[in-house]
Amino acid sequence: xxxxxxxxxxxxxxxxxxxxxxxxxxxxxxxxxxxxxxxxxxxxxxxxxxxxxxxxxxxxxxxxxxxxxxxxxxxxxxxxxxxxxxxxxxxxxxxxxxxxxxxxxxxxxxxxxxxxxxxxxxxxxxxxxxxxxxxxxxxxxxxxxxxxxxxxxxxxxxxxxxxxxxxxxxxxxxxxxxxxxxxxxxxxxxxxxxxxxxxxxxxxx
Amino acid sequence: xxxxxxxxxxxxxxxxxxxxxxxxxxxxxxxxxxxxxxxxxxxxxxxxxxxxxxxxxxxxxxxxxxxxxxxxxxxxxxxxxxxxxxxxxxxxxxxxxxxxxxxxxxxxxxxxxxxxxxxxxxxxxxxxxxxxxxxxxxxxxxxxxxxxxxxxxxxxxxxxxxxxxxxxxxxxxxxxxxxxxxxxxxxxxxxxxxxxxxxxxxxxx
Amino acid sequence: xxxxxxxxxxxxxxxxxxxxxxxxxxxxxxxxxxxxxxxxxxxxxxxxxxxxxxxxxxxxxxxxxxxxxxxxxxxxxxxxxxxxxxxxxxxxxxxxxxxxxxxxxxxxxxxxxxxxxxxxxxxxxxxxxxxxxxxxxxxxxxxxxxxxxxxxxxxxxxxxxxxxxxxxxxxxxxxxxxxxxxxxxxxxxxxxxxxxxxxxxxxxx
Amino acid sequence: xxxxxxxxxxxxxxxxxxxxxxxxxxxxxxxxxxxxxxxxxxxxxxxxxxxxxxxxxxxxxxxxxxxxxxxxxxxxxxxxxxxxxxxxxxxxxxxxxxxxxxxxxxxxxxxxxxxxxxxxxxxxxxxxxxxxxxxxxxxxxxxxxxxxxxxxxxxxxxxxxxxxxxxxxxxxxxxxxxxxxxxxxxxxxxxxxxxxxxxxxxxxx
DNA sequence: GATGAATGAGTATTCATTCAT
DNA sequence: AATGAATGAATACTCATTCAT
Numbered sequence: 001x002x003x004x005x006x007x008x009x010x011x012x013x014x015x016x017x018x019x020x021x022x023x024x025x026x027x028x029x030x031x032x033x034x035x036x037x038x039x040x041x042x043x044x045x046x047x048x049x050x051x052x053x054x055x056x057x058x059x060x061x062x063x064x065x066x067x068x069x070x071x072x073x074x075x076x077x078x079x080x081x082x083x084x085x086x087x088x089x090x091x092x093x094x095x096x097x098x099x100x101x102x103x104x105x106x107x108x109x110x111x112x113x114x115x116x117x118x119x120x121x122x123x124x125x126x127x128x129x130x131x132x133x134x135x136x137x138x139x140x141x142x143x144x145x146x147x148x149x150x151x152x153x154x155x156x157x158x159x160x161x162x163x164x165x166x167x168x169x170x171x172x173x174x175x176x177x178x179x180x181x182x183x184x185x186x187x188x189x190x191x192x193x194x195x196x197x198x199x200x201x202x203x204x205x
Numbered sequence: 206x207x208x209x210x211x212x213x214x215x216x217x218x219x220x221x222x223x224x225x226x227x228x229x230x231x232x233x234x235x236x237x238x239x240x241x242x243x244x245x246x247x248x249x250x251x252x253x254x255x256x257x258x259x260x261x262x263x264x265x266x267x268x269x270x271x272x273x274x275x276x277x278x279x280x281x282x283x284x285x286x287x288x289x290x291x292x293x294x295x296x297x298x299x300x301x302x303x304x305x306x307x308x309x310x311x312x313x314x315x316x317x318x319x320x321x322x323x324x325x326x327x328x329x330x331x332x333x334x335x336x337x338x339x340x341x342x343x344x345x346x347x348x349x350x351x352x353x354x355x356x357x358x359x360x361x362x363x364x365x366x367x368x369x370x371x372x373x374x375x376x377x378x379x380x381x382x383x384x385x386x387x388x389x390x391x392x393x394x395x396x397x398x399x400x401x402x403x404x405x406x407x408x409x410x
Numbered sequence: 411x412x413x414x415x416x417x418x419x420x421x422x423x424x425x426x427x428x429x430x431x432x433x434x435x436x437x438x439x440x441x442x443x444x445x446x447x448x449x450x451x452x453x454x455x456x457x458x459x460x461x462x463x464x465x466x467x468x469x470x471x472x473x474x475x476x477x478x479x480x481x482x483x484x485x486x487x488x489x490x491x492x493x494x495x496x497x498x499x500x501x502x503x504x505x506x507x508x509x510x511x512x513x514x515x516x517x518x519x520x521x522x523x524x525x526x527x528x529x530x531x532x533x534x535x536x537x538x539x540x541x542x543x544x545x546x547x548x549x550x551x552x553x554x555x556x557x558x559x560x561x562x563x564x565x566x567x568x569x570x571x572x573x574x575x576x577x578x579x580x581x582x583x584x585x586x587x588x589x590x591x592x593x594x595x596x597x598x599x600x601x602x603x604x605x606x607x608x609x610x611x612x613x614x615x
Numbered sequence: 616x617x618x619x620x621x622x623x624x625x626x627x628x629x630x631x632x633x634x635x636x637x638x639x640x641x642x643x644x645x646x647x648x649x650x651x652x653x654x655x656x657x658x659x660x661x662x663x664x665x666x667x668x669x670x671x672x673x674x675x676x677x678x679x680x681x682x683x684x685x686x687x688x689x690x691x692x693x694x695x696x697x698x699x700x701x702x703x704x705x706x707x708x709x710x711x712x713x714x715x716x717x718x719x720x721x722x723x724x725x726x727x728x729x730x731x732x733x734x735x736x737x738x739x740x741x742x743x744x745x746x747x748x749x750x751x752x753x754x755x756x757x758x759x760x761x762x763x764x765x766x767x768x769x770x771x772x773x774x775x776x777x778x779x780x781x782x783x784x785x786x787x788x789x790x791x792x793x794x795x796x797x798x799x800x801x802x803x804x805x806x807x808x809x810x811x812x813x814x815x816x817x818x819x820x
Numbered sequence: 821g822a823t824g825a826a827t828g829a830g831t832a833t834t835c836a837t838t839c840a841t
Numbered sequence: 842a843a844t845g846a847a848t849g850a851a852t853a854c855t856c857a858t859t860c861a862t
Contacts, residue, residue, distance in 0.1 A: 441649065442647055442649055442650075443650075444646065444647055444649035444650035445647075445648075445649035553814065556814070560816060561815075561816055562814045562815065562816055563812070563814055563815065563816050565808075565809065565814050566805060569789075569802075569805045569809075570805075570809060570814060572785045572786065572788070572789050573782045573785055573786075573805070573806065573809050575785060576781040576782045576783070576784055576785025576786070576788075577778045577781045577782055577785075578781070579781055579784070579785070580777045580778055580780060580781025580782075580784070581777065581778075581781070583777075583781075584774075584777050597774075600771060600774045600775075600778070601778065603770075604770065604774075604775060604778050604810075604813065605809075605813055605814060606813045606814060606815040607768070607812075607813040607815050608809065608810055608811045608812040608813035608815075609758065609761070609767045609768055609770050609775060609810060609811060610766075610767065610768065610811040610812050610813075611765060611766055611767055611768050
């Protein structure tokens with residue numbers, strides 16, 4: 001299985017455009033789509049409101065650009081993490097660590113946004129669906145490799161990838177919910193161990 | 206371990222107030238906090254805007270009321286589901302089913318909202334933290350029971366409860382992401398099986 | 411010259427009605443007519459909003475009632491002060507002191523209100539005009555007495571009364587403007603002396 | 616004694632901004648701060664509501680700008696009036712005339728506003744205090760000159776300036792109170808004469 | 821005499837967006 | 842490439858007031 005990077009990356013990007021995207025990324029992660037105001041974005045990026053419209057058609061276009069850039073970055077990071085090892089289980093470990101780090105440090109945008117989507121936002125749904133491979137496919141690939149190598153059970157890889165991402169996401173909330181200073185290492189270990197072995201008592205089964 | 210239901214439920218509630226809360230629940234689930242407009246809420250609930258402010262101090266108060274009511278309901282449903290069985294594994298199954306149903310049918314509000322919280326929204330964080338037991342404690346209790354009865358491994362129950370909720374939530378996204386018509390039954394089975402046994406190949410380990 | 415007290419005092423007054431008038435008096439003095447909110451008034455008076463409408467037809471009626479009660483009180487106080495002496499100059503002194511005290515302690519309402527009147531508020535203008543004697547006539551009467559007794563120059567008593575009230579009012583502002591702790595005594599002395607002798611140098615004239 | 620004009624006048628001002636300030640000046644004078652509606656202001660100034668917020672941060676900022684501009688103008692006019700003569704008494708006469716004209720024609724804003732200030736509006740108080748010299752200092756300067764030249768008695772110039780302004784203001788109310796068509800000339804003469812000579816009978820003293 | 825519920829019209833303010841420069 | 846000026850529509854929220862009880 002070959003994972004294709006997204007192809008239509010914006011060909012040229014000026015520093016101003018990047019500044020806007022950076023600011024938008026932060027604001028989106030903190031306040032969601034509806035909570036992102038073009039005024040705040042102008043302030044945050046240090047540019048005039050009208051300048052944003054010089055670079056992006058409208059708020060939706062800007063939003064999609066942030067999403068595309070973020071997804072590309074996430075995809076690249078995760079693929080790089082997976083490529084740093086050979087054994088499926090090591091790849092998985094590296095990917096989980098990378099994923100958690102991304103969520104914590106840069107607050108990946110997609111999750112912040114999915115929840116806001118009503119059923120009316122068809123375009124957004126389609127866009128995200130068209131690119132969901134960035135998030136799940138690298139993980140699915142690792143699972144497939146592990147199954148092929150006999151290390152993992154023959155689970156449904158697509159669903160399991162989604163479940164793993166869900167488990168990871170839960171700990172970003174966890175941090176918010178518990179205000180905990182739990183070291184990331186412990187979260188990674190817990191998640192990996194649970195994902196690998198489940199909660200069932202081996203002696204029992 | 207005894208789970209106490211939240212005690213300070215609003216003592217009296219008029220039909221109008223409930224209508225507002227119902228409408229707000231729907232709108233919040235579909236559009237998030239920032240995307241919830243008081244005008245739409247008035248329209249949806251069939252009352253005048255000013256009437257909303259007769260019953261709730263402001264948008265934030267309304268929001269917290271929705272959250273509180275929803276959490277109370279979720280807690281009650283989940284506890285009821287757990288109480289319908291005796292074996293830990295059956296309880297877990299019932300709870301997962303209930304949880305998925307709740308997420309699908311009524312679109313539980315809390316998840317829609319957590320992502321919108323910036324670091325400045327101290328009050329909201331505290332509120333949710335003070336009531337997070339509604340979501341996680343019933344599950345944690347089942348895990349504890351299972352461990353005590355030797356059926357589950359001695360995992361960290363709190364973290365595992367969070368992970369399970371994360372897995373479940375992932376499938377609400379999954380539906381959006383894949384537009385799938387996958388029967389709920391399949392999702393429940395997958396989630397339970399993964400949570401119980403992990404992906405590791407028993408022969409291997 | 412005989413000063414007639416206003417005749418149509420509200421015949422009966424319940425404690426609740428008085429509580430409303432008291433609260434309204436304070437709020438009016440602090441925020442003016444436009445700044446007086448019925449909601450605040452309800453809170454301040456400890457009664458429900460609807461109760462206010464049980465006692466007063468509307469905001470305007472309430473306002474006029476406050477005005478009437480205040481004017482009656484001011485008039486009574488000033489007349490009492492004037493009656494405590496026999497010599498015109500002593501009466502004047504007592505009245506100035508009383509007037510300053512009233513302005514400082516209870517913040518007479520009328521002045522707070524006059525400035526808000528646009529040209530459209532015909533009824534209010536007429537109401538105040540019809541009762542302006544409460545404020546100015548007692549002073550004018552003293553001036554007339556002083557002139558008759560040869561103690562004062564034959565100035566225009568009506569205009570001079572207005573001027574004196576203006577001078578007194580200026581010192582309520584003065585307190586605000588300068589944040590001063592100047593003793594009231596000094597303000598009284600200054601005002602009386604200036605009103606009596608002016609600033610002209612006798613030797614020069 | 617040299618009177619310094621306020622220095623921090625807004626450096627640049629567009630016609631639109633001036634139009635807003637002009638309209639606000641009128642509305643404030645007629646309805647006070649609480650009675651000034653941004654909608655009316657938009658209508659009156661011929662601009663959109665949002666345009667007002669392009670030029671001013673909020674209603675308070677707008678209000679302070681009106682105040683500042685008005686005070687600067689009043690100060691300039693009064694200083695100009697004072698400079699048109701050399702003798703203290705002539706300066707005083709010119710200033711009183713100017714002051715009355717300003718109050719009548721443009722309805723100086725400050726007086727309309729001072730009465731609305733509750734004790735909570737600290738910023739406004741400080742702002743006005745910081746600029747009160749615009750109103751009183753020119754008059755105080757004239758009094759000082761007159762005293763130095765032996766024409767006026769050695770009265771407290773600050774208090775006397777305040778008193779004079781109070782006397783003048785009283786006649787704006789006077790017009791409202793009496794609906795009089797009294798010529799301005801008569802008001803000026805009365806005020807000047809009273810301020811200069813008081814009401815005391817020279818023969819008596 | 822008193823009030824909780826309800827509201828239409830209004831409040832100040834912010835929204836995403838356009839356009840001339 | 843960049844922006845100040847401008848705006849119609851929307852935002853959250855408050856207003857004075859009514860009415861059934």
